[in-house]
Amino acid sequence: MNVETAMPYDEALDRYEPVLGLETHVELGTESKMFCGCKTTFGAPPNTQVCPTCLALPGSLPTANAVAIESTIRIGLALNCSIAEWCRFARKNYFYPDMPKNYQISQYDEPLCFDGYLDIEVDGKPVRIEIERVHLEEDTGKSTHVGGATGRIHGADYSIVDYNRAGIPLVEIVTKPIPGTDRLAPEVAKAYVTELREIMRSLGVSDVRMEEGSLRCDVNVSLMPRGSSEWGTRTETKNVNSLRSVERAVRSEIERQAAVLAGGGRIVQETRHFHEDTGSTTSGRSKEEAQDYRYFPEPDLVPIAPDRAWVAELKAALPELPSVKRKRLRAEWGLSELDMEAMHNADAIDLVEATVAAGAPAADARKWWMGELARRANESGSALAELPITPAQIARVTELVASGALNDKLAREVLEGVLAGEGAPDEVVEKRGLKIVNDEGELSAIVDQVIAGNADAADKVRSGKVAAAGALVGGVMKASRGKADAARARELILEKLGVSD
Amino acid sequence: MSAITRDEVAHLARLSRLALTDDELDHYATQLGAIIESVAKVAEVAAEDVPPSSHALPLTNVFRADEVRPSLTPEQALSGAPAVEDDRFRVPRILGEEA
Numbered sequence: 001m002n003v004e005t006a007m008p009y010d011e012a013l014d015r016y017e018p019v020l021g022l023e024t025h026v027e028l029g030t031e032s033k034m035f036c037g038c039k040t041t042f043g044a045p046p047n048t049q050v051c052p053t054c055l056a057l058p059g060s061l062p063t064a065n066a067v068a069i070e071s072t073i074r075i076g077l078a079l080n081c082s083i084a085e086w087c088r089f090a091r092k093n094y095f096y097p098d099m100p101k102n103y104q105i106s107q108y109d110e111p112l113c114f115d116g117y118l119d120i121e122v123d124g125k126p127v128r129i130e131i132e133r134v135h136l137e138e139d140t141g142k143s144t145h146v147g148g149a150t151g152r153i154h155g156a157d158y159s160i161v162d163y164n165r166a167g168i169p170l171v172e173i174v175t176k177p178i179p180g181t182d183r184l185a186p187e188v189a190k191a192y193v194t195e196l197r198e199i200m201r202s203l204g205v206s207d208v209r210m211e212e213g214s215l216r217c218d219v220n221v222s223l224m225p226r227g228s229s230e231w232g233t234r235t236e237t238k239n240v241n242s243l244r245s246v247e248r249a250v251r252s253e254i255e256r257q258a259a260v261l262a263g264g265g266r267i268v269q270e271t272r273h274f275h276e277d278t279g280s281t282t283s284g285r286s287k288e289e290a291q292d293y294r295y296f297p298e299p300d301l302v303p304i305a306p307d308r309a310w311v312a313e314l315k316a317a318l319p320e321l322p323s324v325k326r327k328r329l330r331a332e333w334g335l336s337e338l339d340m341e342a343m344h345n346a347d348a349i350d351l352v353e354a355t356v357a358a359g360a361p362a363a364d365a366r367k368w369w370m371g372e373l374a375r376r377a378n379e380s381g382s383a384l385a386e387l388p389i390t391p392a393q394i395a396r397v398t399e400l401v402a403s404g405a406l407n408d409k410l411a412r413e414v415l416e417g418v419l420a421g422e423g424a425p426d427e428v429v430e431k432r433g434l435k436i437v438n439d440e441g442e443l444s445a446i447v448d449q450v451i452a453g454n455a456d457a458a459d460k461v462r463s464g465k466v467a468a469a470g471a472l473v474g475g476v477m478k479a480s481r482g483k484a485d486a487a488r489a490r491e492l493i494l495e496k497l498g499v500s501d
Numbered sequence: 502m503s504a505i506t507r508d509e510v511a512h513l514a515r516l517s518r519l520a521l522t523d524d525e526l527d528h529y530a531t532q533l534g535a536i537i538e539s540v541a542k543v544a545e546v547a548a549e550d551v552p553p554s555s556h557a558l559p560l561t562n563v564f565r566a567d568e569v570r571p572s573l574t575p576e577q578a579l580s581g582a583p584a585v586e587d588d589r590f591r592v593p594r595i596l597g598e599e600a
Contacts, residue, residue, distance in 0.1 A: 030567050037570025046588040047575045055578060066564035088555065095518050097592040144589070153596050160589035163578075292516055297555035305561040 004280075005259045009251060012223075012258030018185040019231050020178040020250065021220035022129075024196055026171045027139055027213070028071050029206045034138045034169035035062030035105065035301075042212050046162035054167035056101035061300050064089075068136060068169035069112070070314065071205040073306060075171055076113025076134045077315045078199050084112050086305045089136075089298040094291065097161055098140035106137035106172075108295040112304065118199075119323065120191045122184050124337055129192050130176040141166035171205075177220075177231065185221075185254065190247040193217055197243075198322040210241050217246055219274075221253040223261060232257075233267040237281050239274045248279045256281065329353060333362040346374055348384055354391035355398075364398040365391075372412055376419060389418050396425045409482045410434045436483050443476075443484055447492045450475040461497045469493050504537035505530055 007015075033040060036053035052060040073083055087110035091103040116131035142165050147157030173196065181188040197215055200208045208215040222234035235257070240249045257267055271284040320328075326349060330340045333352075343349050348369045355365035369384060373394075377384045397414055400406040406414065406429070417428030429435060450472055451458045460468035469490060476489040494500060507530045514521045514529075521529065572578075575588045584591035 032567050032569045037565075037568060038572045039569050045575070047578045047590075049572050050578045051570070051572050055573075057581075063563065063565040065567050067567035069564060086561070093516075095516065097590070097595065100590075143592075143595075145595075146586075156594060156596075158591060158594055160586045160591050162589050292512075294516070299555065302556055302558065302560040302563045307562075 004256055005263075006252070006255035006280075007258040007262060009255055012254050013183050015226060015262065016223040016232075016254075016258050017179070017182060017226055017228075018250070018254050019222045019224065019234070020175075020181060020185055020189055021234065022175045022178075022189060022192060023218040023220070023236075024173045024193060025139075025216045025218075026075070026173065026196075026200055026206045026208065027215075028068050028169040028171060029204075029214075030065055030067050030071070030169055032065060033167040034065050034068055034136075035167055036060075038164075038167065040168050042214070044164055047164065049164040050166070054100075055163060056099075062105065062298075064301060064304070065169060069304060069306075071169075071203070072112050072134060072136045072171050073311060074203055074314055074318065075173070075200070075205060076116065077311070078203055078318055078321060079113070079116040079118055079131050079134060079173070081113035081116030081131060081134055083306055083311050084110060084114070084304070085308075086110075086303055087112055088303045089301045090295045091298050092137075093294045097159065098143055099166060100141070100163060104138060104140065105298055105301070106295075107135035111135035112306075118192065118195060120188070120195045121323075121341070122187050122191045124341070127181070127188055127191070129178060129188075132174045132176045134171060134173050137170050137172060139165050139168040139170040179231070186247040186250040189219060189250045190243055193246050194243055195322065202319050202322050202325075204319075210243065213241065216241060219246060219249045219253070221250055221257065222267070223254065223257045225261075232261070233269050235267065235270055235272050235281075237272045237274050238284065241276075245274060245276060245279075249274045249281060252280050325349075333366070335366075339366075343370060346370060346384060348374070351384055351391055355394045358392040358395035360391075360395040360398040361402075364401070365394060368394050368398070368411075368415070372415055376415075387419060388421065389415065393418055393425055400425065400429070404485070405429075405436060406434065407436055407482070407485060409477075410436060413482075434483065436485055443480075443489060444492060446476055446479050446484065447472075447489060447496060450479055451493065451496060458497060461493070461499060464499065466494070466499060469497075504534045504541065 030040060032038060033049075033054055036051050038049045038051050038054055041049065053062055076083055087107065089105050090108035090110075092106045092108070093103040095102065111133040113134035114132065116134070118129045118131060120127050120129060141161050141163040143153075143159045143161050145153050145156035145159045148155030153159070175192070178188065193215075197208045197210075200206045200215070206214055210216070217240045219237045219240055220234045221237070222232040224230060224232045235253060237249045237253055240246050253272070260267060268283075272281040273284045274281050326340060326344060329349065330337070333356075335343075340349075343352065343366065346369075348366075351369050352362065352365045355369065356362050373384060373387060373389070377387055380387075394415075397406070397411050400414070401408065401411050413432065413434055414425050414428045417423070417432055418425060422428050422431060454472055454475055457468050457471045461472070472493045473486055473490050476484050476493070477486060507526050510526050510530045510533060511521070514526070579585045579588065579590065582590050
């Protein structure tokens with residue numbers, strides 16, 4: 001594997017302008033496969049979800065899954081596409097064992113959905129991504145390459161194939177070329193895939209788990225010299241399987257291509273592979289000639305002609321799309337765009353929304369999810385939603401704080417207890433004895449004790465340096481192990497020392 | 502002149518991973534040429550009011566409900582495979598060494 005040189009990103013962008021293109025594959029979450037009744041469960045034992053149709057045994061015939069067709073149209077509508085009045089499946093012929101048929105059923109020049117767009121925001125600026133097409137095809141089987149040094153296809157002695165995934169409905173979403181992103185190209189690519197993922201989630205058409213491959217992205221990048229209007233040769237980077245990798249793949253490909261071009265070289269139109277470990281790409285296709293897929297209309301499946309009234313119904317029934325919902329919630333919660341973007345990036349919006357729905361004020365819900373809980377998630381390297389705590393439990397904690405039963409410090413301890421599996425907030429309060437000290441007698445005794453033990457500070461306060469009371473409040477909090485009501489403690493201290501604010 | 506060239510047949514043979522001898526290339530180029538010419542006669546009789554079609558039946562929108570049907574067992578699925586390993590289909594090397 002050649003180690004290629006790279007030009008630092010800033011320099012690359014000083015000299016060249018990138019043009020992007022993104023192809024995203026989404027595995028639909030249907031119960032059964034695209035053209036047969038086999039299950040689609042992820043991670044099942046090898047070749048347990050296969051039948052004569054998806055194994056291409058002689059005499060078997062495919063029939064299209066109605067839900068997959070409907071989901072694809074809904075995706076197209078959510079992406080502002082036109083829906084074909086009439087279209088066909090096509091055979092994509094190629095010699096590779098990941099499909100037992102020796103071809104993949106796909107769509108060629110007649111996609112189900114076309115000419116759409118998706119509006120995203122990057123750095124507070126709106127960017128419109130034009131969608132070329134959304135088409136439906138079937139996923140391929142999973143090959144494992146045996147022998148050779150790296151487990152890669154090159155140099156392997158042979159391969160073994162599991163066809164459980166072969167035939168699962170797969171939607172391909174292709175953008176038109178995206179010029180004009182300039183330095184933000186990596187961020188635009190990431191924001192687009194992020195938004196796409198959220199749309200799929202809100203439509204409920206896929207679980208869009210990049211780590212399980214149900215959302216996969218191919219990233220096309222080309223560069224042209226600044227001031228040029230003629231686009232350069234593009235490369236297509238495959239294997240980009242996390243949102244962060246989308247950003248890194250664009251960046252690294254820009255840096256690599258800039259170095260090649262600046263050195264007087266030429267970009268070869270090719271497939272490249274992204275490597276998670278190094279964040280770089282390597283040339284993917286060997287000496288294989290350019291692909292020649294010999295597409296032709298699939299004779300075993302009749303054309304699709306979506307009824308216009310049905311398409312209109314599907315359009316009317318689309319859920320509120322994530323960007324619209326974010327705008328609405330931002331207004332409802334009275335947040336700045338920056339705050340909202342931070343919550344979006346942290347995947348916190350749905351959680352905060354659910355916490356508000358469970359009765360918490362928006363500001364409190366946001367404070368806990370974006371503060372203490374974000375910190376915990378960060379520490380454990382998990383997503384916010386994966387923390388073992390529910391929005392309803394957060395709402396209960398904010399209620400306890402609002403009623404004066406807990407202060408923020410105690411509330412944090414309660415959250416810690418819930419996260420540690422000690423039970424619901426009220427149980428943790430009970431078990432850990434975390435009720436705030438609001439017994440005046442008990443608090444008064446602690447204050448007396450602290451004043452006695454800090455004569456210097458007490459004298460300063462008596463002489464009018466009210467700010468010195470802070471040290472005494474701190475002492476009370478310490479003596480009560482955080483359970484005192486700090487504001488009431490301060491009032492008592494000033495009262496006992498005969499001063500006022 | 503034949504409707505398909507010998508080079509085109511060689512190209513298709515390569516895409517299909519068929520190792521054809523020179524004699525076979527000549528043989529199939531002649532045969533395929535005759536087939537293509539026969540099919541082309543259909544186009545000659547098609548009037549302008551006959552749109553090109555890919556399907557013999559005037560059907561659209563034939564779908565199945567999204568319902569799970571029983572699959573084969575792995576033993577059944579793999580029973581016709583020339584080689585099996587770890588309940589998977591074992592296939593020969595796909596690509597040669599990296600260039």
